[in-house]
Amino acid sequence: MNWENLLKKEFGEIILETKKINENGMIILDVKINSHDSKIVEKYTYLINNFIDRKVNTNLDFDYLSVSSAGLKIDYKIDELDKLINEYVEIYLNKSLNKKDLFIGQLLQNEENSILLKWNDKGQFKKQVITKDLISKIKKHIKI
The missing domain is CATH 3.30.300 (GMP Synthetase; Chain A, domain 3)
Structure with a gap:
């Protein structure tokens, strides 16, 4: 059947x-x-x-x-970033940016060659532009 x-x-x-x-x-x-x-x-x-x-x-x-x-999708590709606008994400870099290899924050914008991320740096909220060529992996961040 x-x-x-x-x-x-x-x-x-x-x-x-x-x-x-x-x-x-x-x-x-x-x-x-x-x-x-x-x-x-x-x-x-x-x-x-x-x-x-x-x-x-x-x-x-x-x-x-x-x-x-079916569970929750966690791993995303660069061309799927539009689905994550205003969501919290983990951005893994293949080369450090400002001495960081990982940014966790809210995805504010997805441009053609870069993204804008709002993240918490020791209690201060900052906005960081990250070029897409630096991104190695993207995960949806789940707050517990």
């Missing part, structure tokens, strides 16, 4: 993917949904479980159902 098509038809684009996992002789239907909110994951776990019980109850080709969030 094509669970991905069936669940996407019923629930729409909230369903990202489905796959079957064989773990210790048990087959798990693993459903990833497009949400990071635990309440929404819980809601769709209930809805999907009820849908399977009501509509498909016979001839199930799995033993357990697992519904989870």
Whole structure:
């Protein structure tokens, strides 16, 4: 049975993917949904479980159902910086700038050849222009 098509038809684009996992002789239907909110994951776990019980109850080709969030994207490429405007990012440099190899701050602007970052330097907020040729890696910064 094509669970991905069936669940996407019923629930729409909230369903990202489905796959079957064989773990210790048990087959798990693993459903990833497009949400990071635990309440929404819980809601769709209930809805999907009820849908399977009501509509498909016979001839199930799995033993357990697992519904989870697809997770949060952390690593980005330079051409994806527009998605991170006003977000907190970690900018890793391949060559130091002002004696720093890593800047953590809020991305304010993404220009053709550079970015503008607002960062905290020992309690003082500063703005730093960083040319894109210095950037080796970009990560979304998650504050805990």
